[in-house]
Structure formats: structure tokens, C-alpha cells
Amino acid sequence: MKAFAALFEKLVLTQSRNxxxxxxxxxxxxxxxxxxxxxxxxxxGELSFANVKAGKLKDIVLRHVDPHxxxxxxxxxxxxxxxxxxxxxxxxxxxxxxxxxxxxxxLNTLSKPELPGYIEALLSAAEPHERWALxxxxxxxxxxxxxxxxAKTALxxxxxxxxxxxxxxxxxxxxxxxxxxxxxxxxxxxxxxxxAQTFHPMMLSNPVDEEKDFEKLDPAQFQSEWKxxxxxxxxxxxxxxxxxxxxxGDDISNSFPDxxxxxxxxxxxxxxxxxxxxxxxxxxxxxxxxxNRKTALPAHLEKFPAFMRVYDMLFDGDDDIRALPLIxxxxxxxxxxxxxxxxxxxxxxxxxxxxWDELAAxxxxxxxxxxxxxxMIKHKDAPYVPGRPKGLWYKWKRDPRLVDAVLMYAQRxxxxxxxxxxxxxxxVWKGNEIVPIGKAYFGFTDEELKLLDKxxxxxxxxxxxxxxxxxxxxxFEVAFDSAQASPRHKSGIALRFPRINRIRWDxxxxxxxxxxxxxxxxx
Amino acid sequence: MAFLNHELxxxxxxxxxxxxxxxxRAIITHGHxxxxxxxxxxxxxxxxxxxxxxxxxxxxxxxxxxPLNYGExxxxxxxxxTLFPAGHILGSAxxxxxxxxxxIVVTGDYKRGADRTCTPFELVPCDILVTEATFGxxxxxxxxxxxxxxxxxxxxxxxxxxxxxxxAYSLGKTQRVIKLLRESGYDDPIYLHGAQVKxxxxxxxxxxxxxxxxxxxxxxxxxxxxxxxxAPPSALKxxxxxxxPDPVPAMASGWMSVKQRAKQSGVELPLxxxxxxxxxxxxxxxxxxxxxxxxxxxxxxxxxxxxxxxMGLAAEPLSLQGYEDEGEE
Numbered sequence: 022m023k024a025f026a027a028l029f030e031k032l033v034l035t036q037s038r039n040x041x042x043x044x045x046x047x048x049x050x051x052x053x054x055x056x057x058x059x060x061x062x063x064x065x066g067e068l069s070f071a072n073v074k075a076g077k078l079k080d081i082v083l084r085h086v087d088p089h090x091x092x093x094x095x096x097x098x099x100x101x102x103x104x105x106x107x108x109x110x111x112x113x114x115x116x117x118x119x120x121x122x123x124x125x126x127x128l129n130t131l132s133k134p135e136l137p138g139y140i141e142a143l144l145s146a147a148e149p150h151e152r153w154a155l156x157x158x159x160x161x162x163x164x165x166x167x168x169x170x171x172a173k174t175a176l177x178x179x180x181x182x183x184x185x186x187x188x189x190x191x192x193x194x195x196x197x198x199x200x201x202x203x204x205x206x207x208x209x210x211x212x213x214x215x216x217a218q219t220f221h222p223m224m225l226s227n228p229v230d231e232e233k234d235f236e237k238l239d240p241a242q243f244q245s246e247w248k249x250x251x252x253x254x255x256x257x258x259x260x261x262x263x264x265x266x267x268x269x270g271d272d273i274s275n276s277f278p279d280x281x282x283x284x285x286x287x288x289x290x291x292x293x294x295x296x297x298x299x300x301x302x303x304x305x306x307x308x309x310x311x312x313n314r315k316t317a318l319p320a321h322l323e324k325f326p327a328f329m330r331v332y333d334m335l336f337d338g339d340d341d342i343r344a345l346p347l348i349x350x351x352x353x354x355x356x357x358x359x360x361x362x363x364x365x366x367x368x369x370x371x372x373x374x375x376x377w378d379e380l381a382a383x384x385x386x387x388x389x390x391x392x393x394x395x396x397m398i399k400h401k402d403a404p405y406v407p408g409r410p411k412g413l414w415y416k417w418k419r420d421p422r423l424v425d426a427v428l429m430y431a432q433r434x435x436x437x438x439x440x441x442x443x444x445x446x447x448x449v450w451k452g453n454e455i456v457p458i459g460k461a462y463f464g465f466t467d468e469e470l471k472l473l474d475k476x477x478x479x480x481x482x483x484x485x486x487x488x489x490x491x492x493x494x495x496x497f498e499v500a501f502d503s504a505q506a507s508p509r510h511k512s513g514i515a516l517r518f519p520r521i522n523r524i525r526w527d528x529x530x531x532x533x534x535x536x537x538x539x540x541x542x543x544x
Numbered sequence: 545m546a547f548l549n550h551e552l553x554x555x556x557x558x559x560x561x562x563x564x565x566x567x568x569r570a571i572i573t574h575g576h577x578x579x580x581x582x583x584x585x586x587x588x589x590x591x592x593x594x595x596x597x598x599x600x601x602x603x604x605x606x607x608x609x610x611p612l613n614y615g616e617x618x619x620x621x622x623x624x625x626t627l628f629p630a631g632h633i634l635g636s637a638x639x640x641x642x643x644x645x646x647x648i649v650v651t652g653d654y655k656r657g658a659d660r661t662c663t664p665f666e667l668v669p670c671d672i673l674v675t676e677a678t679f680g681x682x683x684x685x686x687x688x689x690x691x692x693x694x695x696x697x698x699x700x701x702x703x704x705x706x707x708x709x710x711x712a713y714s715l716g717k718t719q720r721v722i723k724l725l726r727e728s729g730y731d732d733p734i735y736l737h738g739a740q741v742k743x744x745x746x747x748x749x750x751x752x753x754x755x756x757x758x759x760x761x762x763x764x765x766x767x768x769x770x771x772x773x774x775a776p777p778s779a780l781k782x783x784x785x786x787x788x789p790d791p792v793p794a795m796a797s798g799w800m801s802v803k804q805r806a807k808q809s810g811v812e813l814p815l816x817x818x819x820x821x822x823x824x825x826x827x828x829x830x831x832x833x834x835x836x837x838x839x840x841x842x843x844x845x846x847x848x849x850x851x852x853x854x855m856g857l858a859a860e861p862l863s864l865q866g867y868e869d870e871g872e873e
Binding site (some may be wrong): 030033034035036086087089090091093094097098099100103104107108110149150153438440 | 681682683684685687801802803804805806807808810811812813814844846847850851854
């Protein structure tokens with residue numbers, strides 16, 4: 022555990038990506054099995070302990086620390102794990118921190134009543150600077166800028182392997198990755214994995230650069246589809262198994278049994294998860310009711326039936342077709358859907374256009390008349406390449422909606438922005454008062470953040486714990502994707518994906534928008 | 545009862561402690577810029593603090609100076625003033641004010657831990673304690689600075705091809721880091737940013753041995769590999785730092801215990817070395833002085849006031865503006 026804690030702290034503090042890769046590769050080379058495999062799982066977010074949650078850890082700490090002082094501390098530090106690590110009041114110098122694999126085994130197997138005592142002993146055995154890694158490990162949420170891609174790059178660097186080979190088998194491997202390391206160290210051949218039973222990394226798009234890209238791209242070489250407002254999923258099916266995965270490879274089958282049970286055939290399909298009866302997609306808000314639930318509520322199955330709008334195919338039966346051009350994969354997909362009639366899968370239609378101007382008109386029409394998020398533009402000859410390759414898939418989102426809103430409250434950010442007031446609540450006029458319509462915490466540069474932070478500090482009129490109310494003097498141009506009626510908000514409106522588009526230092530607050538003008542955006 | 549008001553003004557003798565505006569008469573606890581300001585008519589302080597002020601702002605930064613040694617009692621009308629060591633930096637003092645039966649101590653900035661660049665903190669029993677709370681949250685539990693110096697030396701040994709650049713305030717922290725390095729047996733020359741030279745020289749003149757110090761402007765890039773340089777924190781990200789071979793940015797400050805904070809300022813090697821009390825030392829001081837009333841001048845007042853009230857003491861925040869806060873010491 023000591024080596025892992027040291028690695029963790031270095032990874033947090035190291036800025037350079039290459040140095041992070043070096044640090045990780047070095048750790049993986051010098052640390053024995055199974056510890057290194059568990060460390061890899063922890064860093065890539067593969068570890069979680071059913072009975073250890075951040076809230077539980079907080080409860081343990083609150084047995085020994087005054088809750089008010091804890092909450093002041095948390096507001097200050099901005100990271101729950103780090104707050105727990107810093108505030109823990111005991112240090113048992115006689116105790117030794119066990120090795121990583123032992124800790125993980127215990128966190129997995131100890132019973133609920135045994136866990137708090139075990140965790141207390143661990144916290145006291147750790148040096149203060151080791152506790153943070155311990156807390157993050159236990160809550161299974163490291164978030165320290167080590168992406169799975171970075172971890173795979175480090176694995177490749179360990180012994181000079183090609184990262185593509187690691188990608189191919191990654192999702193067939195399980196923590197603590199003994200086989201993977203044996204192969205990397207040349208002790209065994211590359212492990213074979215069952216293609217049809219695992220998640221395959223997805224191909225992602227890049228935003229189109231309207232100024233530069235269109236003059237270079239030949240419209241005849243591309244096909245276009247609507248950009249659907251759901252979540253990206255992969256459906257993996259063979260004779261024995263059916264699994265639905267999120268974009269990051271999380272198995273979400275149990276949340277959508279209606280879709281998974283109804284799907285038939287053998288294939289790996291790529292598409293959009295949507296909800297609505299008769300393939301009529303409801304709003305993202307409807308879909309959200311069903312997301313992040315471990316199981317589906319019967320009422321939701323009835324009210325928000327799930328379906329998948331398919332746009333690509335990776336495996337046709339056992340046949341890996343990822344190397345084929347898009348246009349051939351599309352033909353295989355259409356044929357497969359004809360042979361395997363479905364009640365919860367339909368095909369994402371291909372849009373008809375000849376010039377980019379025609380597509381631009383379609384995009385605006387789709388947004389105005391059907392609320393589409395935009396269009397996807399895909400190269401007809403492109404193979405299915407995991408990751409975000411350049412020049413093959415583009416997304417062209419519809420123009421954002423804009424509103425001039427007034428800054429009302431500011432709150433400290435979290436993580437590395439914890440010393441800045443970086444979360445902003447803004448509102449619009451309703452008669453003579455300003456009512457809040459949303460909250461945003463990005464869209465500005467670091468330089469602007471410094472100016473905003475300073476502005477907030479000098480214009481605070483009232484404090485509510487971590488929240489500062491400011492004088493109503495500063496106007497933001499806020500961009501958002503859509504607005505929805507929401508009885509939960511005082512203004513009656515909820516914005517989707519709001520961000521600060523511009524800071525209108527120049528604009529008088531009287532000229533900010535009104536709630537009436539907002540309601541015309543409501544879908 | 546209190547003959548000192550919430551502005552730290554002693555009305556009976558028209559004297560302020562660490563005033564933030566130019567005043568007729570000021571008692572200065574120590575030489576940091578947020579406490580020692582330019583332009584008072586009469587300044588009362590320890591001889592070391594006066595030397596620091598004159599070195600930083602010029603000989604005429606106040607109308608006149610009156611030195612008062614630690615422990616010497618000065619009576620003005622019916623108020624008695626005594627300065628006691630605060631252990632914060634060289635010359636730093638707590639101010640004991642006595643009037644009739646009432647004893648008030650204004651701590652200024654202070655710490656309880658060992659520091660061989662200044663006289664150690666001395667506990668002064670009192671009725672009213674006016675304390676700082678820079679690190680007034682239970683998340684602040686400062687480690688032994690010797691351990692932090694060991695981490696620095698390990699990093700230097702492991703990165704022989706890189707230069708170590710330590711951000712540290714030029715008054716107090718810089719000299720303390722140097723002294724800690726010397727105490728741990730590090731005898732190599734220590735390099736200084738130009739802004740650190742003057743006060744290091746003053747410390748040496750006042751009898752604090754800091755070993756061999758070299759202005760970094762005298763060294764070549766290659767020769768700086770494997771060495772330690774101390775610079776103002778702002779210089780770490782400045783173009784100035786390009787003169788170093790692949791520098792490891794380090795910072796010596798109590799804030800460095802919050803790693804997200806360290807990361808945010810681009811620090812790769814955070815060294816938790818503080819010249820202020822941590823949470824436990826603040827509470828210890830509150831208890832040991834026996835004060836029945838606690839005023840908290842600046843820092844994280846809410847938590848300390850709350851904790852004092854839980855101990856059954858009268859406590860209130862003064863929320864004095866103008867003392868430096870986040871990221872500063």
C-alpha cells in the first residue's frame with residue numbers, strides 16, 4: 022500500500038502526461054502480482070467495494086470529529102476524500118499498513134459490521150499523506166487524471182508492446198490482470214478472448230470546424246445521420262449472452278431489461294439508447310429518469326420504454342467486421358435487421374444531401390422542427406476504429422441557444438478549483454426581481470476565472486456557508502442546448518448543458534433577458 | 545471591561561496593534577507586509593522587527609522607532625505593554641496589554657513548533673486572547689518539518705539531473721527552510737533568487753548562521769542540476785525559472801497539506817512547512833492561556849470561534865480585513 026500511496030500522490034501532482042506514463046510503467050514493472058494488477062484496476066476505475074461508500078467513510082469519521090467542523094473543513098478543502106484524509110485525528114505509529122492486495126481482499130470480504138473497525142485501523146496506520154490514497158481506493162473513485170488510455174500506454178511501455186494489441190484484449194481481462202502481465206512479460210502467448218461477450222471500445226467523433234473542415238471535405242464521400250439526444254450504447258449478443266454497455270464499457274443491462282430481453286440475434290451493435298413508445302423518442306429528461314438506477318422501476322418500464330436506434334455494427338454474428346468500410350458495415354447491419362426482426366431496435370436513417378449547404382439547412386430544420394441535437398458526418402470508407410481518430414467521424418451540433426443572465430450566487434469549485442469561486446448561479450428578470458434559471462461552472466478561460474473570482478470576492482453581499490450572494494451587476498451570456506419546463510425550479514425552467522459563453526462586463530444589468538423571453542425556448 | 549476595541553485600538557493611549565492604515569502610534573508584532581505597514585508616526589516593536597522593517601521599506605518608513613526587548617515592561621499612562629516571543633519569524637512578538645486587572649494578549653502570527661531562526665513562543669496567561677486562525681480548521685495538522693525536509697532531500701537524490709526550485713516567502717520561511725536543511729546535514733551551497741538575498745543577509749547579520757548561500761544569477765544552467773534554489777513563490781512559474789534544468793517545482797507552506805491546492809498551483813513537491821499554529825496548537829494555546837474570552841483576528845475564524853464556544857468560552861470573530869489569506873503566509 023505504501024508504494025501505491027506514493028504513486029498516487031505523484032500522479033496527482035505530476036503535470037506532464039509523459040512523466041505520468043513513466044511513473045506508472047515504472048510502478049507496474051517493479052511491483053509484484055497481484056498488487057500491481059489491483060493498482061491498475063483502481064486507477065482505471067475498475068474496482069469498487071459493495072459495502073464501502075464515501076458516505077460510510079464520512080460516518081466513520083463523524084464518530085470522532087464534530088460534524089460542524091467537518092462540514093466547514095469539507096467546504097474549504099473541496100474534496101471529500103482529501104477532507105477525510107486530512108481530518109482523521111489518530112495515528113497509530115506501531116501499526117503497519119498491509120499490502121495493497123490484502124487491503125482489497127479485506128474490503129471485499131469483510132462483513133458490514135466488521136468494516137468500520139478495519140477502516141479505522143487502516144486510517145490510523147497510514148501516514149497522513151498516505152490516507153488520501155487509502156480513502157480514494159476504498160471509495161473506488163480515484164479521478165486523478167489517469168485515463169484508461171494513459172494506463173494502457175503505460176502497459177505498452179512496460180515492455181515495448183503495441184498499444185493496439187492491448188486495446189484488443191483489454192475488455193476481456195479482469196483485475197488483477199495476471200494473464201495480461203504474463204503476456205506482457207513474454208511468459209505466455211497473447212490471451213484469446215471471446216469477442217462476442219465483451220465490450221469493444223467505441224469509435225468517437227470530433228466536432229466539425231465549420232470554417233476549415235468543409236472546404237477540405239468532399240460531401241460525396243460522407244454520409245450523415247441525425248445526432249440523437251440519448252446516450253451512446255453498445256449491445257453485445259450471442260447465443261448465450263446479451264449485454265448492454267455504456268460508452269465507457271459499464272454494463273447497464275440490468276437498468277434496461279425491457280430492451281435487452283426483447284433484442285434477439287447474434288451481433289455487436291452500436292447505437293443510441295432512447296426512451297419512448299413506438300420508436301418515438303421522448304426528451305432526455307425522460308431518459309434521465311431511467312439512468313443511474315441499478316434496476317428498472319415497473320412504472321418506468323411502462324411510462325418510459327427503452328429502445329435502441331442502431332447506426333453501426335461491429336460484429337455480424339461471430340464475424341468481426343470492424344475493418345470493413347462504413348458503407349459495407351451499414352449494408353450488413355440493414356441485412357441483419359431484416360433477418361432478425363426486432364421490437365426494440367430500429368435503424369438510424371441516413372440523411373439525403375449533396376452539398377454541405379444542403380446539410381446545413383437540414384441541420385437547422387431538424388433542430389427547429391424536431392429538436393435534433395445536430396447531425397453526424399461519417400466517412401463512407403472509414404473502418405470502425407476505437408478512440409477518437411481524426412477525419413473520420415464528425416459531429417455538427419446545432420447552434421446553442423443564448424440568453425443574457427445575471428450572476429446571483431457563486432460557490433467555490435471542487436478539486437483543483439477549490440480556492441476559486443467558480444460555480445455560478447445566474448438568473449433572469451421576472452418583473453422587478455431576478456429569479457435563478459441555472460448554474461454553470463465552465464465556458465471561461467483560466468484568466469477569466471481569476472477575474473471572476475476577484476469580482477465575486479469584492480461584490481459579496483451575503484454568505485450562506487460556502488455560497489456567496491453577490492450584487493446583481495454582472496451579466497453572463499449563457500449558452501445552452503435546450504430548455505425544459507421544470508416545476509422543481511423557482512423559475513419553472515431547467516436548462517440543459519448551460520455554460521458561460523461570454524462575460525458581458527460591458528452590459529447593464531437592466532438589459533438582461535426576462536423570464537418571458539426564456540419560455541419561448543421551452544420545448 | 546476591554547480597553548482594546550475590535551479594531552485593535554487602545555483608546556486610552558491612542559495606539560493600534562498592526563494597523564492597516566498609517567496611524568499616530570503603532571505596535572508592530574512582526575515584519576510581514578500585512579502586519580508591518582509603511583507610514584506610521586511612532587512604531588513600537590522588537591529591535592529585530594525594526595531592523596526588518598528598515599531593511600524592507602527604508603530607514604524612514606516610520607516617523608520614529610522605539611525598540612522594546614522581549615519581556616521588558618513599558619508603561620504609558622495606565623497601560624502596560626510587554627512583548628513576548630511569538631515563534632513566527634525573527635523578531636515576532638505577542639503583545640501583552642495590561643490595564644488595572646485585565647490582561648489582553650494579541651498574538652500576532654505565531655507557532656508553537658521549534659524554529660532555530662527565532663526565539664521560541666512563550667505562553668502568556670491572560671484574560672482576553674486575540675489570536676490568529678490562519679490554519680483554523682481541523683484538517684490542518686502540520687507534520688514534523690524534518691520529515692518534509694527528508695522528502696525534499698530524497699527527491700533531490702532521485703533527480704540528480706533536475707534542479708529543485710522551492711517557493712518560499714522571502715521573510716522567515718526562506719531562512720527557516722535553509723536552517724532546516726542545515727540541521728539535517730545538508731552542507732552544499734544553497735542558491736537564492738535575488739529577492740531572497742537581502743533578508744538572508746540581515747538574518748546572518750543578526751546572528752542566524754545559514755551556511756553558504758549563492759545568488760543564482762552567478763550559476764550556469766548545467767551547474768544547477770542536483771541543487772536547491774529558494775525563490776519567491778511567484779517566480780516558480782515566471783520566465784525566470786527557465787534558467788534551470790528541468791526544474792522540480794516545490795513549495796514550502798502550510799497550505800501544501802491540501803494536495804489539490806498544491807496541484808492547482810503547479811507544485812510537484814509540496815512541503816508542509818508552516819510558520820503558523822496548526823489546529824491542535826491553536827486549541828492548545830487557547831486552553832493554556834486560561835483566557836475566558838477569545839477574539840479571532842483573521843483566517844478561518846468560523847471554526848475556531850465555534851470550537852472555543854464548545855469549550856464554554858466567549859469567542860467572536862473580528863474578521864479584520866487586509867491580512868493576507870489564501871496561498872500566502
